[in-house]
Amino acid sequence: MSDVKNHKVHSVAHHFANAGHEFESAKLGMWVFLVTEVLFFGALFVAYAFLRWAYPEMFVEAHHLLDWRMGGLNTLILITSSFTMVMAVRSAQVNQRKQTSAYLLATLVCAFGFLIVKYLEYSAKFHHGYLPAKFFTGQAVSEHIHLFFGIYFMMTGLHGVHVLVGIGLIVWLLIRNQKGDFYSDFFTPLEMVGLYWHFVDLVWIFLFPLFYLVG
Amino acid sequence: MSQVAVGTNYINATKGLKSWLTTLDHKRIGIMYLLFIAISFALGGFFALALRLELLNPGKLLFSAKQYNQLFTLHGAIMVFLFIVPSIPASIGNFLLPLQIGAKDVAFPKLNLSSFYLYLFGAIFCVYSMVAGAADTGWTFYTPYSTTTDTSVISMTLGAFILGFSSIFTGINFIVTIHKMRAPGMSWFRMPLMVWALYATAIIQVLATPVLGITLLLLVIERVAGIGIFDPALGGDPILFQHFFWFYSHPAVYIMILPAMGVMSELVTTFSKKNIFGYKMIAYSSLAIAIISFLVWGHHLFVSGQSDYAAMIFSLLTYLVAIPSAVKVFNWIATMYKGEIDIKAPFLYFLAFLFLFCIGGFTGIMLGSLSLDVYLHDTYFVVAHFHYVMMGGTVMAFLGGLHYWWPKMFGKMYSEGAAFVAWLFIMVGFNMVFFTQYLLGTKGMPRRYYSYLDQFQPLHAFSTSGTWVLTIGFLIMAFYLVESLLNGKQAPDNPWGGLTLEWKTQSPPITENFLDTPIVDSDPYEYDKVKV
Numbered sequence: 001m002s003d004v005k006n007h008k009v010h011s012v013a014h015h016f017a018n019a020g021h022e023f024e025s026a027k028l029g030m031w032v033f034l035v036t037e038v039l040f041f042g043a044l045f046v047a048y049a050f051l052r053w054a055y056p057e058m059f060v061e062a063h064h065l066l067d068w069r070m071g072g073l074n075t076l077i078l079i080t081s082s083f084t085m086v087m088a089v090r091s092a093q094v095n096q097r098k099q100t101s102a103y104l105l106a107t108l109v110c111a112f113g114f115l116i117v118k119y120l121e122y123s124a125k126f127h128h129g130y131l132p133a134k135f136f137t138g139q140a141v142s143e144h145i146h147l148f149f150g151i152y153f154m155m156t157g158l159h160g161v162h163v164l165v166g167i168g169l170i171v172w173l174l175i176r177n178q179k180g181d182f183y184s185d186f187f188t189p190l191e192m193v194g195l196y197w198h199f200v201d202l203v204w205i206f207l208f209p210l211f212y213l214v215g
Numbered sequence: 216m217s218q219v220a221v222g223t224n225y226i227n228a229t230k231g232l233k234s235w236l237t238t239l240d241h242k243r244i245g246i247m248y249l250l251f252i253a254i255s256f257a258l259g260g261f262f263a264l265a266l267r268l269e270l271l272n273p274g275k276l277l278f279s280a281k282q283y284n285q286l287f288t289l290h291g292a293i294m295v296f297l298f299i300v301p302s303i304p305a306s307i308g309n310f311l312l313p314l315q316i317g318a319k320d321v322a323f324p325k326l327n328l329s330s331f332y333l334y335l336f337g338a339i340f341c342v343y344s345m346v347a348g349a350a351d352t353g354w355t356f357y358t359p360y361s362t363t364t365d366t367s368v369i370s371m372t373l374g375a376f377i378l379g380f381s382s383i384f385t386g387i388n389f390i391v392t393i394h395k396m397r398a399p400g401m402s403w404f405r406m407p408l409m410v411w412a413l414y415a416t417a418i419i420q421v422l423a424t425p426v427l428g429i430t431l432l433l434l435v436i437e438r439v440a441g442i443g444i445f446d447p448a449l450g451g452d453p454i455l456f457q458h459f460f461w462f463y464s465h466p467a468v469y470i471m472i473l474p475a476m477g478v479m480s481e482l483v484t485t486f487s488k489k490n491i492f493g494y495k496m497i498a499y500s501s502l503a504i505a506i507i508s509f510l511v512w513g514h515h516l517f518v519s520g521q522s523d524y525a526a527m528i529f530s531l532l533t534y535l536v537a538i539p540s541a542v543k544v545f546n547w548i549a550t551m552y553k554g555e556i557d558i559k560a561p562f563l564y565f566l567a568f569l570f571l572f573c574i575g576g577f578t579g580i581m582l583g584s585l586s587l588d589v590y591l592h593d594t595y596f597v598v599a600h601f602h603y604v605m606m607g608g609t610v611m612a613f614l615g616g617l618h619y620w621w622p623k624m625f626g627k628m629y630s631e632g633a634a635f636v637a638w639l640f641i642m643v644g645f646n647m648v649f650f651t652q653y654l655l656g657t658k659g660m661p662r663r664y665y666s667y668l669d670q671f672q673p674l675h676a677f678s679t680s681g682t683w684v685l686t687i688g689f690l691i692m693a694f695y696l697v698e699s700l701l702n703g704k705q706a707p708d709n710p711w712g713g714l715t716l717e718w719k720t721q722s723p724p725i726t727e728n729f730l731d732t733p734i735v736d737s738d739p740y741e742y743d744k745v746k747v
Contacts (some may be wrong), residue, residue, distance in 0.1 A: 014727075015319035015396070025322045025395040032387045042423035043459055047433070047444055050455055133449045134441030144450035145523055150442030154433070 001024050007097075008179070010017070010186035023188050030192045034199050037101055041203055044155050048210065051147050060215050062148035065130060067121065071212035075204065076118045081110030082201045085194045092187040097177060100190070104174050111167050118160055125149065143171075159207060162200045169193045224626065224723040233489040239324035242725055244331050246624065249617075251335065252306050255297035256660030257382035262290035267648070267679040273666045280665040284351035285366065287663060291354030292371060296378045297338055299609055300467060303474035304420075305334070305385055306421065307616045308413050310624060312389060314717035314724060317398025317733040322391040324382050330638045332392035333381035343367075353663060355464070356458040358445040362437050372431040377651030379424045379431075382470075385420060386420030389413055398716070400735035407715045407739045408497050412477025415501035419466045419473070419508060425461035430456065436548075454519055469508040471605060473501055475612030476543055479568055482615050483547045484740040486562040487554025487715045491740045500539035507536050517588045525586055533583035540576055544569065559711065564615030567642055571607025575600055593663075596656025602649045606741055614692075621696070622710045625725040627703030633695035640688030647681025715739050 003198055014023040050060050088103035129137030136146040173193055176182065182190055225242045235243055261328050266286040269278050278286065309327065313320050321327050344350055350371040352361040361368050393414050397406070434456070436442055443449030445456045484491045491497065512520055513529030521529075547569065556562070578600040591597065622628055653672050656662075660671050667675065709718040720729050737744070 013324075015322075017322070021395065025391050028394055029323060029387055029391045030389050031328075036387070036421050036425045039422055039430050043426045043429040043433075044460075046459075051444070054452070055450065132436075132440045133443040133446075144443075147450050148444055150440075150444060154436065154442060157607050165643065175519070 006097075007183040008181055010181070012173070012181075019185060023191075026188050026192060027195075030195050034195060037199060040126070041155075041158070044151070044158065045206070045210075049179050051151055053104050055142075055147065058142040058144050059148060062145050063211060063213075063215055065125075065141075066152075066212050067124075068212040070117055070121050071208050075208050077110050077113045077117070078201045078204050081107045082198050084110065085197045089187060089194050092177070092182040092190050093184055095184050097180065097182070100177050100182065101174060104177065106171055108167065108170050108174070111163055111170065113147045114163060115160065118156070135197050155207055156186065159203050161178070162203070166193070166197050166200055169196065179211075219418055223725060224721065225726045226625070226723055229727045235597070237328075237494045239320070239328055241313050241324065241327060242310050242624075242724065242726075242728075245306050245308070246329050248301060248309060248334070249306035249624075251338065252302050255293055257304075259290055259294040259298055260689070261688070262286050264682055266290060267682045269665075270667075270675050271679045272672055272676070273669060281351060283665045284353075284663075285349040287372075288350050288353050291344060292350070292375065293341065294605075295467075296335075296375045297341060297352050299471045299605060300378070300382055301334060302471075302609065302613050303384070303478065303616060304389070304413060304416055304470075305330070305381075307478070307620060308389070308416075308474060309385075310407075311620060311717060312392060312410065312413055313396065313625075314720065314728055315410055315715055316393065316401055317716050317729065317735065318392065318396035318398060319727050319729075319732075320396075321388050323388050326388055330381045330384040333377055333384065333548040337374045337377035337381060340370050340377060341451065344370035344374060353623070355460060356431070356434060357460075358434065358437070358453045359447070361434060362446065369435050370436055376428050376431045376435075381430045382391065382420050383424045383428075386417040386424070389417040390421065393417075398733050398735055399596070404495065404498070405735055405738055406498075406600075408480035408491065408494070408501075409477035411473075411498040411501050412473050412480070414503040416470055416473045418476075418502075418505050420471050422509070423463045423466035423470070427458060427467070430459040430463065454516070454521070455483060457516055457519055458512070461515045462509075465515065466505075466508040466510040468601075468604070469504055471609045473504060475568065476501065477610040478616035478619070479543070479547060479565060481713075481715070482561050482565040482619060483550045484742070485619070485711050486557050486559060486565065487551050488557070488712065489550055489554035489708055489740075490738075490740050490742050491546070492549035492552075493542070494740070496542050497546050500542040503539040504536065507532065507539070511536060511583075514583050514588070517585060518592050519570050530583055530585050534580065537576065537580055544573065544576075557711075559618075560629075560631055560638065561615045561619035561711070563635065563638045564611045564618065565609040567617065567638070568608055568660070571603050571611060571645070575603025575605075575607050579604065591656060593661055594656035595652040595660045595662055598662050599649045599652035599656060602652070607645060607649070620717070621660075621699070622706030623717055623722050623724070625700055625703075626706050627699045627705050628710065629703060630695050631698035633691060637688045637691040637695070640684055640691065644685030644688055646684070647684060648678050649681075651675075651678040651681070714745060715740065 010019065012022050014020050016025065066183075084103045084106040088100050088107065091099035091103055125131065126141075129135075130149050131137070131146070132150040133146040136149065138145075140146075170193065173190060178188065225240055235247065238244065265278070268284060269276050269283050269286070309321070344367045348365070348367045350356075350361075350368045351364060351366045352368060356368065356372060393406070393410060419459050433442070433444060437445055441449070444451040445453050447453060473483060480491060480497055510532045511529060513525055514533045517530075578596070582591060582597060582600055618629070618634060655671060655674050657677070658671065660667060706722045708720065708722050710722075711718075716729075716733055716735070717724075719733065
């Protein structure tokens with residue numbers, strides 16, 4: 001049933017009473033970290049709200065310049081990746097090491113897929129000159145439209161950086177999983193990166209309607 | 216008395232520089248922070264001396280107007296980001312928190328060490344900014360000036376951005392440590408009040424600092440790519456920057472003062488040999504200050520053109536801060552009542568805080584009232600107010616805490632006589648410098664001005680001469696503290712008769728803090744039940 005034969009036995013750090021204590025502490029720490037991330041993005045959402053309030057017509061005009069099909073595709077990709085991430089954690093909990101690796105790999109593929117779609121979108125914007133103010137050369141269909149692309153690149157760019165960090169973390173998990181670090185009694189890093197990955201997913205769930213859909 | 220070899224402690228447990236640079240021991244990390252915080256304080260103080268010297272008379276004395284702007288920017292940025300924000304939590308707090316709750320270490324020792332290296336890394340950016348055309352924007356980096364000046368704003372803001380993350384990670388570490396690492400029997404209401412203060416501080420660090428991070432990032436991007444969010448010429452709004460900035464920086468003021476209030480609660484019970492008056496109210500007031508701190512940022516924008524209604528609400532909310540602050544002050548005074556007061560060096564700084572913070576707090580209420588603020592805004596009155604709170608409050612408590620826990624940290628006693636002399640110089644010098652500035656402010660002297668009308672000269676000169684008295688005080692302190700490390704008397708485990716857990720282990724503590732995990736079966740300050 002289980003394909004884990006000789007996993008490494010995790011040793012609890014000296015200042016914790018037991019593995020459960022360690023896991024609960026790590027989880028609380030991760031949640032607090034995610035709260036800081038919410039505030040990190042939060043200020044940008046406020047900036048978005050402010051600009052939208054100041055120039056509502058411009059936002060309507062500008063959002064037609066984004067391709068909602070591309071955004072929609074990326075939304076699907078990220079939701080799928082959240083699912084594969086959950087399954088990776090689950091597989092480790094039931095000692096299925098090969099499955100854990102397979103699901104992590106699937107998550108990685110989704111992450112790269114997301115970035116490729118994003119790259120296609122960005123290069124189209126670059127091509128048309130739809131860039132922040134200093135570099136804006138596109139057709140100004142509406143006054144101050146560079147502000148839309150300023151906040152668009154700022155928010156999706158910061159989100160993209162988070163996806164890149166996530167890719168690094170998932171690769172790290174894959175290597176550790178291949179070494180046999182994770183098993184039913186120890187899967188803390190998987191769980192923590194999982195939480196982070198769902199957060200990155202969730203930010204996109206907000207970005208997609210705000211930029212692509214709301215007219 | 217111990218199974219560990221006699222004379223073994225966290226300082227001599229392992230040897231060599233490398234054992235310090237790679238240490239995961241919260242006590243060693245705290246001591247390393249202390250060293251760099253002291254260096255930052257000296258550096259920021261040096262800039263303060265230089266800029267006060269320039270203000271000795273109107274017109275040019277030593278520096279050009281631009282150099283003067285750079286001096287006060289560096290003084291402010293270094294004192295805020297490198298000294299006072301990390302001062303008590305990262306140095307004393309790091310050392311103390313696990314000891315006070317009976318834990319072996321903080322929850323995430325590696326994260327703790329990375330916070331320290333992030334601090335160093337951020338400091339390098341700030342030092343780089345200093346030599347590469349120091350920023351001249353003031354520590355507030357207001358747009359549009361900060362997006363147009365030719366000085367090195369980017370490296371300074373990136374430095375502050377990185378220091379912000381150091382602060383966030385310390386905050387996360389402390390929250391989890393307090394939730395998960397308390398010794399058996401230490402319920403929330405048996406925690407020392409210092410721990411409550413650090414907890415409230417950590418909440419602010421975690422909730423406010425990310426907003427500063429993104430604001431500074433936006434500023435950097437604004438300079439590099441001109442996204443225009445803060446630029447009226449491109450359709451943006453510079454007031455948005457002020458809102459973002461103060462959404463962090465006002466709570467940050469409470470990041471600075473709350474741990475100081477925690478130190479105060481410890482000092483007053485130990486040196487009055489009396490149970491704290493109103494334990495729960497002090498604990499709750501820390502949380503109340505943390506919560507209200509997020510709702511008052513608009514009082515920095517009374518004259519920036521925010522709506523009158525917003526200003527009225529912010530003014531009212533600002534008044535509310537006075538309530539939990541006063542709860543603490545009254546409770547400290549009530550604790551002293553009928554206590555056996557023992558005036559040692561730490562208690563001298565307790566008294567300094569009590570007087571100076573009250574002056575700083577009251578003038579803060581004055582500035583929070585709408586009509587007065589219009590008159591006093593951006594004058595020396597504001598400068599005097601926040602120095603009374605930050606230096607008269609936080610720095611005094613920091614020094615009090617340093618003197619209180621010095622024997623625990625290093626196992627050495629310093630000279631009480633020298634400490635008293637240094638305290639006297641610092642108290643007199645501080646009031647010479649800053650009380651004068653209240654007078655200057657009410658007479659209409661604007662802050663950050665390079666030159667001034669001749670009639671202000673006597674007060675400016677008096678204020679400047681105070682900085683020299685202050686400097687003598689700090690030099691005496693540096694001398695006797697270093698001297699104590701070399702020749703000081705061996706400190707007993709509990710030199711002051713404190714009741715909290717850190718006094719129940721040896722001085723300096725062993726690496727694991729306690730021989731056996733302590734079991735807590737009483738409140739933290741039960742002087743009425745315990746005979747010391």
